[in-house]
Amino acid sequence: MTVAAVLLCAAILFAPGPYAVRRRIGLHPTRSVPIRRSDAHSDPLATASALDVFAACLTGGMSVSAAAAATAPSAPDRLAAVLRRAADLLALGADPDAAWSAQPGEDSHALARLARRSASSGSALAQGVAELAEQSRQDAGHAASAAAERASVLIAGPLGLCFLPAFVCLGIVPVVAGLAGDVFTSGLL
Numbered sequence: 024m025t026v027a028a029v030l031l032c033a034a035i036l037f038a039p040g041p042y043a044v045r046r047r048i049g050l051h052p053t054r055s056v057p058i059r060r061s062d063a064h065s066d067p068l069a070t071a072s073a074l075d076v077f078a079a080c081l082t083g084g085m086s087v088s089a090a091a092a093a094t095a096p097s098a099p100d101r102l103a104a105v106l107r108r109a110a111d112l113l114a115l116g117a118d119p120d121a122a123w124s125a126q127p128g129e130d131s132h133a134l135a136r137l138a139r140r141s142a143s144s145g146s147a148l149a150q151g152v153a154e155l156a157e158q159s160r161q162d163a164g165h166a167a168s169a170a171a172e173r174a175s176v177l178i179a180g181p182l183g184l185c186f187l188p189a190f191v192c193l194g195i196v197p198v199v200a201g202l203a204g205d206v207f208t209s210g211l212l
Contacts, residue, residue: 066099067163073098074134074156077106081149087138088113105131109138119143133158 073094080090091110095103112122119142123135133155141148 067166068160069099070102071156071159071163073102073106074152074159078149078152078156081147081152086113087119087142087148102131102134105134109135 076097077090077094080093081087085093088110091106091113095106095110098106109122113119120139123138123142134152137151137155138148140146141151
């Protein structure tokens, strides 16, 4: 009886994988490590939605620094860094040209240019940010369409290589063989 119990315990601990079972019975507590998404694999519409939030904050009457600080937690990494830096510098009273200058990232260049122009000319920033969000959304749609078209072209090659021989063997060869049999039996050759 004791041998069976020992073998059962050994089977439970080692058969499905010791880490899974030990974690299940509580011997090794799991650590919760937050997974940070990278910009390379982030949602292409995340920038557009963050810019929409920024435009909504500005339309609601928030200052540029408060709107940027409120938008930064929900923005993609690069845009969040730009928004945090600009919010911090603007809250400290820095010049808007200095706050929005030297920003990394392709998406942030247009936003920084728009914010600098708004600060120097006094034009409304909210409408420009909303248009920038719409442009970002359209760019993501165009990129998705291009990827789908590229996939259809890449799929056509292997399908052609598979179906063309089958079409020749099952469609053309029997017709030619039947015609050749009729020609040879009729005595034309």
